[in-house]
Amino acid sequence: MGRIVQKFGGSSVADAASIKRVARRILNAKLAGNDVVVVISAMGDTTDELMDLALQVSPQPKARELDMLLTTGERQSAALLAMALSDLGAEARSYTGSQAGVITTGKHGDARIIDITPGRVEQALNEGNVVIVAGFQGVSQTTKDVTTLGRGASDTTAVALAAALGAEYCEIYSDVDGVFTADPRIVSGARHIPEISYEEMLEMAANGAKILHLRCVEYARRESVPVHVRSSFSDKPGTWVKDLSKGNPMEQALITGIAQDTKEAKITVVGVPDRPGEAAEIFDTIARNEINVDMIVQNVSQVASGRTDISFTLPMDDGRKAIDALNAAKEEIKFDELLYDDQIGKVSVIGVGMRSHPGVTAKFFRALSDADVNIDMISTSEIRISVVVDADHVDTAVRAAHTAFGLDAEGEAVVYAGTGR
């Protein structure tokens, strides 16, 4: 007799048959005695199709109007899901993000949730309804215009609603059975992870694991919402993302998982005057263009020339913008040339266990060396070590690390129901 929030992604509601299947799953949760709130994404490729339409009408669609357009996708799937539930005998009501009280900042296309005022959701629950909320959207606190939270942010809507409604937990459904020690498409012996801490999941999400949206995990950690990541195609338990700090640290694995990210590119600014402020000039330019830089390496200065090289990684999609911005600022930064390389990949080993175990870095680097993988850049956090390698070496590096840290499953075949998320 709890209150739960369930979130289903676009692939779970791609057509009428899928919507009916999801409705039956929701009904089961309701019949088990739960108050159920569902957050839903747009059907299949709807968002991409609407974006195509917008670009046909305008090469640079206004962000406010794009939000008005794109949010219709989730409203459609929410209404259709409510109809399907009513057909099964469960009273259901769909709500837009605005109606559900998802109050956001005014930054169209990338708004942040400021507050949730779920009065209408509470009332509908108290009247016995299953409540369906259109994900990915809210309403600007200042302008009252419709906003979107950025692609994939329906996960965040779900966790935020779970926190605001005091739900027991939040279920995030996708097409995989949860989180694995590595991507099963790369490592055939990858193992299912039954529980993972918020901190480790944050590092996984930030370093290429697509299973949960980064902001969703941040929100869940801040509000202490347990998140159950599971497949909408099976009844198997998924992965619980929750506070594990009260567990027995002695039983924790040294390394929880390996993540890889092949969506980054590297820019090298060659021949920068080695004076204070020059690096700041570069990253000021990048920041003004709202590009997030990941790893940064500055070469040892060549004393003879008084110049140095600075390399950094950034999302591949921002590559063109960054190059243009730096070239435009060439007079101020005074570099010689720019090198661009998107044939790179980042491999990260993650685990809270490394806090108390020295030697993880050495073991990781040894494994890469034994596999003939050259390391280009390195960065670390308290619970993560990341390296940049050639794109061609990413899979080899992931497999080598997975084996080196004893994560390979012992003989058991991993069932992976993925359809390419």
Added chain:
Amino acid sequence: MGRIVQKFGGSSVADAASIKRVARRILNAKLAGNDVVVVISAMGDTTDELMDLALQVSPQPKARELDMLLTTGERQSAALLAMALSDLGAEARSYTGSQAGVITTGKHGDARIIDITPGRVEQALNEGNVVIVAGFQGVSQTTKDVTTLGRGASDTTAVALAAALGAEYCEIYSDVDGVFTADPRIVSGARHIPEISYEEMLEMAANGAKILHLRCVEYARRESVPVHVRSSFSDKPGTWVKDLSKGNPMEQALITGIAQDTKEAKITVVGVPDRPGEAAEIFDTIARNEINVDMIVQNVSQVASGRTDISFTLPMDDGRKAIDALNAAKEEIKFDELLYDDQIGKVSVIGVGMRSHPGVTAKFFRALSDADVNIDMISTSEIRISVVVDADHVDTAVRAAHTAFGLDAEGEAVVYAGTGR
């Protein structure tokens, strides 16, 4: 430097190219110095496609959820049109019916406008924006849920907004050049009508002319909003629907136009006991099923049997429901049998001139007789005479009446840009 409301239908915004074309037309109105509010329908067949999707999910979709689903169509076209206008350099903002303050009753699928509170529209206009409002929709005064006003009701949204905003006039764009003395697809010599009174337009709309929605004309008359019906494919003047009572009645034509309706069916209830209350029983049954009856004829009672026949016409789409309802009430009504005929058509001659000119009925019937058209039923209002004839005879009857009342164009070819509205 006036304030105007323009409404464009789905065929005017069927694809990206059409949307850009409509945007240029709106821009011209803005550049001419007007404050412009635009009411927009869903793109092309969007509403039908969404309805198909709903029926795939549920055989009887919940009305509340259907409204949530269908209203997304107008929101999409509104957002796309705003993007296209911004591209042309005109600031534009799209609003949902709810955001534009269209307050309605709570009857999902067929709500009525109670009030318009256009605060946000006013503000956006004052800031120099073209305002785009999603047609066909509003928000329930009591439940705050999204409602729709019934198919084709974007015309009504436009006129209601024009009234609330104190607009000079309301332009309704479609794919024809306005109102003609008869359907040009039937009468090649049909003439364009430059001005028509609200009363005549009401009769035209109620009797089969598809050019304007009935409720829209009622609203325009009540609020005294001049309506300009014109084509979005040309710059030619269309038809002004307005108060003509102050004009010179001597100059008014006897008959303004001929309308036909082939979407009605006739039901005859055979052998009804000829006692007070039996007819009431029949029409109570029909009314309980929310079916609108048009014409009613009761035969002269056959004294010997004490029984009579009652015939009435109704929208063809309601035929099945009416037959089922009457059969279910056979015990109470005590009729012998039901006859159903949908091979009928209604032809109406309309004109305020007939108020002061006797002999119109005689001339109409003589023309039909000369054309060998048999009259099945008759009904009249102060400014209209309608007859029911065989469906096969409708075109002949329309042409005969058009000629008899001197409406045929003299030699000039009528340009008709219709694409089948």
